[in-house]
Amino acid sequence: MSSAAPGSSSASGGRRFRTPDASRRSERSRRAILDASMELVGEVGYNRLTIEAVAARAGVGKQTIYRWWPSKAAVLLEAFTTVVTDDEYEAGIPDTGDLEADLKQVLRATVDEFTDAAFEAPYRALAVAGAADAELSEQFLERLMAPGMEVYSRRLRSAQEAGQIAEDVDIGLAVEMLLGPFQQRWLQRTGNLTHEFTDALVDLALRGLAPR
Amino acid sequence: MSSAAPGSSSASGGRRFRTPDASRRSERSRRAILDASMELVGEVGYNRLTIEAVAARAGVGKQTIYRWWPSKAAVLLEAFTTVVTDDEYEAGIPDTGDLEADLKQVLRATVDEFTDAAFEAPYRALAVAGAADAELSEQFLERLMAPGMEVYSRRLRSAQEAGQIAEDVDIGLAVEMLLGPFQQRWLQRTGNLTHEFTDALVDLALRGLAPR
Amino acid sequence: MSSAAPGSSSASGGRRFRTPDASRRSERSRRAILDASMELVGEVGYNRLTIEAVAARAGVGKQTIYRWWPSKAAVLLEAFTTVVTDDEYEAGIPDTGDLEADLKQVLRATVDEFTDAAFEAPYRALAVAGAADAELSEQFLERLMAPGMEVYSRRLRSAQEAGQIAEDVDIGLAVEMLLGPFQQRWLQRTGNLTHEFTDALVDLALRGLAPR
Amino acid sequence: MSSAAPGSSSASGGRRFRTPDASRRSERSRRAILDASMELVGEVGYNRLTIEAVAARAGVGKQTIYRWWPSKAAVLLEAFTTVVTDDEYEAGIPDTGDLEADLKQVLRATVDEFTDAAFEAPYRALAVAGAADAELSEQFLERLMAPGMEVYSRRLRSAQEAGQIAEDVDIGLAVEMLLGPFQQRWLQRTGNLTHEFTDALVDLALRGLAPR
């Protein structure tokens, strides 16, 4: 178990001055912190979310937070990713053979998700924090954004193989054409997120993807 | 608009308790504050930009800032909009008749702009602040984002009239298909902002817009 | 009035990085802080006296304390010295001509004072802090201890002039012989502070001081 | 329950909830802790001496300190008393028959001791801690102060028996007249500790002690 030298951090190289010993970590505190941060971000928003409040709500010393996370964004990212189970992404997009219908359905579901306050508050908080901070952005992308986009990639690739999408189309770019407008409307509030919008978006995007 | 007399807005209902008299405002201080905030946002970023530092750099009392702006974001928004002259937007996109070439050229220029640190720092700061705060978002959209999108709308409308874009295409949606992916890459760092990217984006988008 | 340049501290030379402007100081806050610190030192003792508690009790921001005092000991010293008015020292020791009676009377009064909890708590706190810290000690001595000792010096000098004390006696040393044992009993708790003790002390000391 | 042998002090009533078994105690750790505390008190002083630093320097867990000592003062007291061997006190003051010379000599030696930093730092630390805390004071007195004073008592008693000191003199008080001024100068820094001072002190004190 404790094969990796704890504390000495010789193997992986201590990032900071002294690395805490993860094998001794209190799972109880970890959960309390993550839960408290999710609750609080919903109650007061990200900007007014404070480490002190999280610690107090979680019944935890501040140091226990600082020991394991570098910032409140990091706490929230972990809190959120443990809620958004990977199952969601692994399920993927249904493949009924009808690309248009499948995409519309999933995007409608995504609209509903992004309209749900319980999901939106922490997700927006993380998106904002990532937009502001390049380092954090990397983790946000890797853990939340990329898996979400990958789901679309798979479905589009499948459609391309089925000849429903022109062979010369860059699937990555196609995904961006679907999700970019969606994200922009949501994050920058350039328009309302509705089923009509995503339906029209799918229609217009698929026009460009169809084989000629 | 605010041409009217001292404390004009007081008559029609002052926002706060006492509206300051705009006619007595020190233009010298106003400029110093705007300049200082632009300098500082470039030096330390938005999150570490403080009103105190702006006041100190500008050689101004803090109250002079609080008197005229409700938040640091508002200061920065004004600072930025006075730099990005409206000329830029009024010029619009060249209309050589070659839609593809025109769009590629302008998007390449936009890429260059968003890659320039002097432009990027404050613009990102505002985009982030807008993403976090709905109220601010409104102003950011109205003053910076919308004019930028409108430029594309005009060019696409012109193309539609020229029969280069199918009649049933929603121009607003078309603009989102062009700029959404761009904004997503930039704001959320989902990919590099390059000329190749925008070229490919134009190609793929135009496929869907062309009359069938 | 405000002849001394505030803030710039050019004249007296700024001790720290930026000297606050004393002319703008809030007397209200100052008094509240001094009062609160006196109250609290009586309630919880010096070691458990915290700046936070003083600030809270005084209804004052912590920074207002840190702005004007370098340490909690400094606060307490000022609090105490403004309570122990200088009148006390200026009155001096009565001079009835009967040296023994005069000394006994004053030392008895001093015993009573040092036995009174309201006086003892802060005074001991300061004596302890001074014993631990040479820099603070200097101020403690100068402001509290020395004036107290000077009072005895004056009375003894008067007695020496009256021929009741041998001419070759060093008055300073004589004062130390009277107060040293007193202070030791009190500060180090080597014995009880009683009237009998001080009476006996005066008797024995005067034996050595009398002209031969 | 823990009435039996283990934990010698447990016999007379375990102070805490569970008395550890002293027979299993690591002498190695004990010494390391005492040494480290002596070193550190010399380096940083008593106020900035922390249990954590002692534990770290001694290569010992914090709990090992808390298990055996109730406070950092107690650690230091033990550390100091094991250094200041009892021999010193048992030797006592030489009795050449010349009281004045004997006292002067010993007080000069004491001055030298209290002027030596290696001795002064921990001793002052303990004196200060004792002055602040009555409970600790008791132990400090009993173990360090009282033996030191007793030495003087013996010599003065011997002189009294030899008729060099008046019969009606309270020897305890006489000792206080010698050491009180000394302690005051040292602990409260009311003056310099020099040989001249102690010589003069002895001269003046003996005047009062001599038979009439």
Next chain:
DNA sequence: CGGTAAACGAGACGGTACGTCCGGTCTTTGC
């Protein structure tokens, strides 16, 4: 042209949260 009212620079103020430090307790893992 002198009086006056408001904007101004300066910065002290009551607060909140920061990130760190350490006290004293609890838990895990050898020995």
Next chain:
DNA sequence: GCAAAGACCGGACGTACCGTCTCGTTTACCG
């Protein structure tokens, strides 16, 4: 079952800014 190691809760530290609130000092209009 003591000891080492150190994570844990708690709480104070001293600092940084917040947004508000006086202070005199310009500044510009008005009578």
